[in-house]
Amino acid sequence: xxxxxxxxxxxxxxxxxxxxxxxxxxxxxxxxxxxxxxxxxxxxxxxxxxxxxxxxxxxxxxxxxxxxxxxxxxxxxxxxxxxxxxxxxxxxxxxxxxxxxxxxxxxxxxxxxxxxxxxxxxxxxxxxxxxxxxxxxxxxxxxxxxxxxxxxxxxxxxxxxxxxxxxxxxxxxxxxxxxxxxxxxxxxxxxxxxxxxxxxxxxxxxxxxxxxxxxxxxxxxxxxxxxxxxxxxxxxxxxxxxxxxxxxxxxxxxxxxxxxxxxxxxxxxxxxxxxxxxxxxxxxxxxxxxxxxxxxxxxxxxxxxxxxxxxxxxxxxxxxxxxxxxxxxxxxxxx
Numbered sequence: 001x002x003x004x005x006x007x008x009x010x011x012x013x014x015x016x017x018x019x020x021x022x023x024x025x026x027x028x029x030x031x032x033x034x035x036x037x038x039x040x041x042x043x044x045x046x047x048x049x050x051x052x053x054x055x056x057x058x059x060x061x062x063x064x065x066x067x068x069x070x071x072x073x074x075x076x077x078x079x080x081x082x083x084x085x086x087x088x089x090x091x092x093x094x095x096x097x098x099x100x101x102x103x104x105x106x107x108x109x110x111x112x113x114x115x116x117x118x119x120x121x122x123x124x125x126x127x128x129x130x131x132x133x134x135x136x137x138x139x140x141x142x143x144x145x146x147x148x149x150x151x152x153x154x155x156x157x158x159x160x161x162x163x164x165x166x167x168x169x170x171x172x173x174x175x176x177x178x179x180x181x182x183x184x185x186x187x188x189x190x191x192x193x194x195x196x197x198x199x200x201x202x203x204x205x206x207x208x209x210x211x212x213x214x215x216x217x218x219x220x221x222x223x224x225x226x227x228x229x230x231x232x233x234x235x236x237x238x239x240x241x242x243x244x245x246x247x248x249x250x251x252x253x254x255x256x257x258x259x260x261x262x263x264x265x266x267x268x269x270x271x272x273x274x275x276x277x278x279x280x281x282x283x284x285x286x287x288x289x290x291x292x293x294x295x296x297x298x299x300x301x302x303x304x305x306x307x308x309x310x311x312x313x314x315x316x317x318x319x320x321x322x323x324x325x326x327x328x329x330x331x332x333x334x335x
Contacts, residue, residue, distance in 0.1 A: 002335060003096030004314045006047065007054045013047060015315055023092070023100040025069035030076060030103045032083055034063040037094040037332035038119035039309075040160070041246075043087075044318035057314065058332070059087045061094030062109060062118025072103045081106040082118030084126060084284075088273050094119075095314050097334055107284055110292050116306055120160070120298045120329050121287055127272050128165035129283040131221040131243035132172070134268050138219070139172075141282035143289060148173035151213045153235060155179050156223035157189035157197065160329050161245060163304045164296065165221040166192040168286070171295035177212045179205070179228075185327060192303030206234035216240060225267075226251040238263050245270040304329050311335060 005018045025031045038060030047057070061083040065076050085105050087093030092100065109118045132152065133139055139146040152169045156162040157178030169176045170193040178189045179200035186197045196212040198205050209217070209231075216237030222228060225244035232242050233256075244267070255267065272280075290296040298304045305328030309317040317330040 001097040002311060003056050004311060005054055006057055017312060020096070022098050025067055025072070025100045027070045028072060028103055029069040029100050030065045030072055030081075030106050031067040031098055031100045032061070032063045032081060032106055033066045033098055034061045034083070034094055034096065034334045035115040036063070036119035037061045037334065038122055039314075039317045039321045039330040039332060040123045041321045042123065043093075044322045047318060053091070055087070055091040056093045056096050056099075057087060057318070058093040058095045060084055060119055060122030061086065061099070062115040063334075065106060066098075068103070076103070076106075079106075080109040080111065080115075080118075082109045082121050083107075084122035085273070095311065095332060107288055112294070113291050114298075116331055117291065117296070117298045119331055120304065120306075121164075121291070121296070123272055124160040125164040125168070125287045125296065126280070126283040127161050127245050127270060128168055128221060129286050130270050130272065130275055130279060131161075131165060131245060132169055132174075132219065133279075133282070134243045134266075134270070135219040135241045136239045136264075136266065140279070142168055142172040142286040144171065144173065144293075146172040150218045151175045151177065151216075151237075153177050153179070153209065153213075153217040153220045153232075154189075154194070155200070155220060155228055155232075157192060157194055158185035158303065158327055159223060160304065162221070162223060163188070163192045163302070166194050166303070167296050168290060170194075171290050171293065175213070177209055177217065179209075179231075188300070188303040188305070188327065190303070191301060200228065200231060206231055209235045213237075219243065221245070226253055229253055229255070233259065233265070236263070236265055239265075241266040241268055243268045243270050245272075298329065300328075306331055308333050
């Protein structure tokens with residue numbers, strides 16, 4: 001099978017296309033014949049961080065189960081699946097034709113959902129779900145009506161996590177306001193389903209959000225808390241939560257302790273691979289239900305343009321995932 005292999009030694013990262021043996025699933029594992037590999041900013045940020053490590057990158061993907069190991073129901077063979085977490089603490093990610101992984105990380109994908117959608121779920125959708133379930137008294141698992149009566153602010157509504165957060169929040173019945181930085185991104189955020197879109201760089205952004213949510217927003221899914229903390233504080237309702245899921249190395253956040261106490265504000269960090277097993281299971285179940293309901297979509301018509309790359313262009317796809325000028329989701333189409 002064909003795979004892209006990254007190696008870092010002596011501070012130098014090399015990338016090569018390799019012909020490898022097709023792996024055999026062990027106990028509790030499945031083998032997935034991958035059709036699409038999803039590319040996330042995390043994949044590019046981690047590129048070459050560890051010396052003396054050879055690995056196949058990427059955590060997300062979609063394809064078909066073509067073999068199962070001992071202890072796994074043989075009926076899963078032939079099942080369409082979306083894959084998440086394939087490369088976490090393992091050297092075998094999804095930038096290859098076949099991947100073996102624990103059976104629970106290969107989640108059934110409905111027939112009406114494309115492999116491109118399946119590969120776009122994973123880290124973005126599960127991170128969005130976690131952010132949306134951290135509010136005071138909020139649900140542990142999203143579903144229709146689970147956020148009814150609540151107002152959610154999604155920072156960066158044209159990003160992959162922001163797009164998923166808008167779609168999931170709307171599916172769960174929330175009123176959704178989102179911030180963007182350009183008219184082009186505003187169009188995409190509206191396509192995702194946002195009720196109201198605000199340019200966060202414009203003067204009076206907080207007042208604009210407050211006009212939409214006079215009592216304040218209950219929850220913020222935040223992509224850049226260091227930059228946006230003042231805006232978040234200005235629009236949070238008493239008891240509100242800011243769930244932040246991204247940062248740049250070295251960024252600091254300074255908060256007014258008295259303000260936090262008097263308003264019962266909550267500032268919550270989110271790193272998908274450090275959440276509890278029940279929280280991950282709830283996320284997988286909710287994302288799967290949203291896909292089955294047609295509430296999670298991809299493509300420009302859903303606010304998430306797709307950028308397709310062949311296997312040989314993994315580095316270009318990763319660079320695109322970090323490039324602020326590239327709006328949308330990079331995907332690797334497997335041969």
